[in-house]
Amino acid sequence: MSVVAAILASILAGSLVYCVLILLAARSYLSAATAPRAPASDLPISILKPLAGRDLGLEENLRTFFTQDYPSCELLFAVRTENDPAVDVVHKLQAEFPAIASTLIVTGKPPYANAKVYSLDRMLAQARHDLVVMSDSDIRVGPNFLAGAAAEFADPNIALATCPYRAIGGPRLWSALEAEGMNTEFIGGLLVARLLEGVKFAVGPTIIARKEMLAAIGGFDRLKDYLAEDFMMGKLAAELGYGVILSSNIVEHHIGSENLRVNFIHRLRWNRSTRRSRPAGYVGQLFTNPLPIALLVVAAQPAWWPVLIPTLLFRGFAAWATSKTILDQKLHWVRLLLQDLLSFAFWIAGFFGNTIMWRGHRYKLLPDGRFVVAGVKESGR
Numbered sequence: 001m002s003v004v005a006a007i008l009a010s011i012l013a014g015s016l017v018y019c020v021l022i023l024l025a026a027r028s029y030l031s032a033a034t035a036p037r038a039p040a041s042d043l044p045i046s047i048l049k050p051l052a053g054r055d056l057g058l059e060e061n062l063r064t065f066f067t068q069d070y071p072s073c074e075l076l077f078a079v080r081t082e083n084d085p086a087v088d089v090v091h092k093l094q095a096e097f098p099a100i101a102s103t104l105i106v107t108g109k110p111p112y113a114n115a116k117v118y119s120l121d122r123m124l125a126q127a128r129h130d131l132v133v134m135s136d137s138d139i140r141v142g143p144n145f146l147a148g149a150a151a152e153f154a155d156p157n158i159a160l161a162t163c164p165y166r167a168i169g170g171p172r173l174w175s176a177l178e179a180e181g182m183n184t185e186f187i188g189g190l191l192v193a194r195l196l197e198g199v200k201f202a203v204g205p206t207i208i209a210r211k212e213m214l215a216a217i218g219g220f221d222r223l224k225d226y227l228a229e230d231f232m233m234g235k236l237a238a239e240l241g242y243g244v245i246l247s248s249n250i251v252e253h254h255i256g257s258e259n260l261r262v263n264f265i266h267r268l269r270w271n272r273s274t275r276r277s278r279p280a281g282y283v284g285q286l287f288t289n290p291l292p293i294a295l296l297v298v299a300a301q302p303a304w305w306p307v308l309i310p311t312l313l314f315r316g317f318a319a320w321a322t323s324k325t326i327l328d329q330k331l332h333w334v335r336l337l338l339q340d341l342l343s344f345a346f347w348i349a350g351f352f353g354n355t356i357m358w359r360g361h362r363y364k365l366l367p368d369g370r371f372v373v374a375g376v377k378e379s380g381r
Contacts, residue, residue, distance in 0.1 A: 005301040012297055012307065015290035018192070019318035025191035026321040033248035041154035044072040045146055046127035048134045050119035051077055054085035056170060056256045061140050062089060066097040070146035074101040074128060078119035082106050086137070112224045113363055113371055121220035130212070136205035139165070140252040148249045149208050159213035159242035160234060162199070163206040163251050164190065166327040170257025178263065179255060180335040181343050183327055184319040185288055190246060191322065193281075199244045202234025206251045209233070213242050225370040227269075227356070228277040232369065250327060264346075265357050271350025277369040285347055290315050291337060292344035315340070 047065055055061070065075055077090050090104050103126060110118035120134055131153055133146070152161055164187055169179030190203065207230060214220070217236040223229040238244045258266065275282040286293075294311040297304055316333070323331040354365045355374055362374040 002300060005297060005304070008293060008297045008300055009304070009307075011286060012290060012293045012311065015287045015293050016310065016314045018287045019290060019314040021192050021195065022188040022318040023321050025188070025195035026326055028195050029191050029246065029326065041150040042071055043131050043150045043153060044129040045070070045074075045150065046123075046129040046132045047073060047075045047146075048120055048123040048127065048132055049075065049077045049137060050116045050123070051079050051084065051086035051090070051137050052115070054089060055137050055254075057140075057254050058086060058137055059089050059093070061138060061254060062093055064140045064142070064145075065135070066093055066100050066102075067143060068141075068146045069143045070150070072129075073146055074103070076103050076105065076123040076127060078105045078107050078123050080107055080109065080115065080119075113373055114224055114227065114229060117220050117224045117226075117229050121224075124211070124214070124220065127211075130210060132209055132211060132214075134204075134207045134209070135251075136253075138254045138256065139205050140254060141206075141249075145249055145251070149247070152245065152247060152249070153208065153210070155243070157243040158245055159210045160202060160237045160244045161208040161247040161249070162202040162230070162234060162244070163208070163247045163249050164326070165205065165251045165253040166329050168252055168254045170255065172257040172259065172263075174260055174263035175255055175257045176332075177335055177339040177342060178267070180323075180332060181339045182253070182255075183323040183329050184331070184336060185340070185343060187322045187326060188318060189285070189288060191326070194246050198238075199246050200235060200238040202230045202237070202244065204230040205253055207233065208247065208249075209237075213237050213240075216240055216242070225372075226277075227273045227358075227363070227365065227371045228369060231277050267342075267346045268349060268353075269356040269358060271346050272353060272356055272365055273369070273371075275350050276365050276367060282347075282350065289340045289344045289347070291340045 049062065049065070079086055087104065094102050105122055105126065107119055107122050112118065124132065131150070133149065149161070152158055165182070167179035167182035169176035193201065217233065217240065222236065223232055226232045234244050290311045294308050297307055319336055320331055323329045356363050356365060356371070363371045364374045365371050
């Protein structure tokens, strides 16, 4: 046995253990999600929706927030310019649902790199209610979403909830593969983190939070220089002792249908930013894709080809536990295998380079997770 094969075999063993952890983590999450809740609450809620362009299915996505079965809420939308294509969609829905309190804010050019954070900051300043939902434009929710959120926040110890999401891919292969990864690998990582160390993070695209907590962490001004502002929000809240949970409210993330080039740019941005936001966790992602590791083991030691059988079984059960039992989403086996290989390749690529492309602009990532426009000298905190 070669040294390389032995090392790869050890990594593979760790990957199979990780698959078992996903099964345990999924069971733990389901137990918590079905546990008795506090009495129903009717806390008034402000919904913040940063918009930029007319995403695929935007009207349908926004409509689900206008049709909530909830007595007290308001909707705030933010666009950069008055001629943004999303403006017409918002005006149409406002006319269709005049009884729902809603406001459209034109922010102008953001004064710093993270335009989304600037939009959230502007909306938060006008939000009337203490409980806020921050949700991206590509999210759809069920009619009882706000009622479920209010029930969780009836517990005064909860200050932030990050909502898991069911990824819905578009018609292109690359979109479908990314959705498969989100519904298996990504959600699996969240569940394992919750199991091992509790929820000390937040992830977009939907976060629910109390204004008190946002003010305590320094507001959006504290987050404006970070690309992964959602992760930092949860991290800072947990460090201050606020209750942070992985919500039982599952939303739908309609990721559109990007072509190969755009999808690859997006994936590379995600990996490079994750490496800087969670350096140790990013290295640990080596264990989240057992199939590529098993193939490398066989390449180094062809006689060990039988390891592929338990690898496929372990990976399949772990993927089923997240995609089917947690998200109630059909698992596509061929897509899963292709996505695992693609994900491993982008994980390796994420270790190289420090620039990203985001909405047509190039940015430089700093070692601590902050980012600046490429070519602009780093500023202080």
